[in-house]
Amino acid sequence: MITYENICRKLGFAFDNEKNYRPDIPSFEDDSVINPYSVLNEEELDFIGDYLRNKPKLRTA
Amino acid sequence: MGGVNVIIEKQRYGRNKSTQINKTYIGSAEYRRKFINLTDREYINNKIYIEAKKMLIHRSGTEYEDLVFINAENGKVLRNNNYAESAISFGINADEVIQKVMPTESMKNMLLNAEPNIIIALHNHPNNSLPSLADLRSAYKHKYKFSLVLTHNGKLFKFAVTDKFIENLADFTLGRLEKNMLYGDSEKITGYINELSEYGVILEVL
Incomplete structure (x- = not known):
């Protein structure tokens, strides 16, 4: 079953955490970690897309 | 004897046949054309092209990366084409330096002394991936x-990140x-590139 919790568990982080998003990723040219969304299937990606689109956006960068 | 084996092993580490470039394509007019409109200055575009070719030839067949900064106003070029080897020589594990690169101290100074939106950064992606987070x-x-990612299969990803x-x-x-790049759905690819611009990433695939 596709749920917010299951997807976060699979990714290893909260995909909607705009204030502290993937803090382990540095700010220099480091391509050694593959994009984590590439491990998800289309249904899971659609779920995230819908979830994020329906959430108010914070500009945090 | 053991020492010799260690040296050979270090030389082999990071080498990977799948990351070899196609020298004929990189030397072709088609590849050259990708660079002619990167900026509105031919002189800078030529510099970018020369540095890009050098970088790809240098890192062909490896998983290591180089980084070049070009000042778009005065044409000054600084490079780090020794990041992995230098880190390994200081005792850093070889598998910790693949597919990443950092600027040298002089490159960091170049950034500090330059106005915003002056420095162009180039680096290679041995595994042909899109720009990472x-x-x-x-x-x-x-x-x-802007940044330019040079993939070993001959693509260029030009991108800038706005306020x-x-x-x-953007990461999502x-x-x-990335998934659609593999399957080649051009309509979806265009859609995601447009969507990225809404999240502050202006990406061009060349």
């Missing part, structure tokens, strides 16, 4: 004029784009 963060933090940058949405959309 770390690449986006670097472009945003260092206020590059509208929303990290999680890059993930979707």
Whole structure:
């Protein structure tokens, strides 16, 4: 079953955490970690897309 | 004897046949044309092209990366084409330096002394991937004029990160784009590239 919790568990982080998003990723040219969304299937990606689109956006960068 | 084996092993480490470039294509007019409109100055475009070719030839067949900064106003060029080897020589594990690169001290100074949107950053992607979240963060933090990712299969990803940058949405959309790049759905690819611009990432695939 596709749920917010299951997807976060699979990714290893909260995909909607705009204030502290993937803090382990540095700010220099480091391509050694593959994009984590590439491990998800289309249904899971659609779920995230819908979830994020329906959430108010914070500009945090 | 053991010492010799260690040296040979270090030389082999990071080498990977799948990351070999196609020298004929990189030397072709088609590849050259990708560079002619990168900026409105022919002189700078030529510099970028020369540095790009050098970088790809240097890192062909390896998983290591080089980084070049070009000042778009005065044409000054600084490079780090020794990041992996230097780190390994200081005792850093070889598997910790593949597919990443950092600027040298003089490159960091170049960034500090330059106005925003002056420095163009080039680096290679041996595994042909799209810009990573770390690449986006670097472009945003260092206020590059733009970044250029040179893939070993001959693609160029030109991107700039604006003040509208929303990290999680950009990262998610890059993930979707990456998946579709593999399957070649051009309509979806265009859609995701347009979506990225809403999240502060202006990406061109050349």
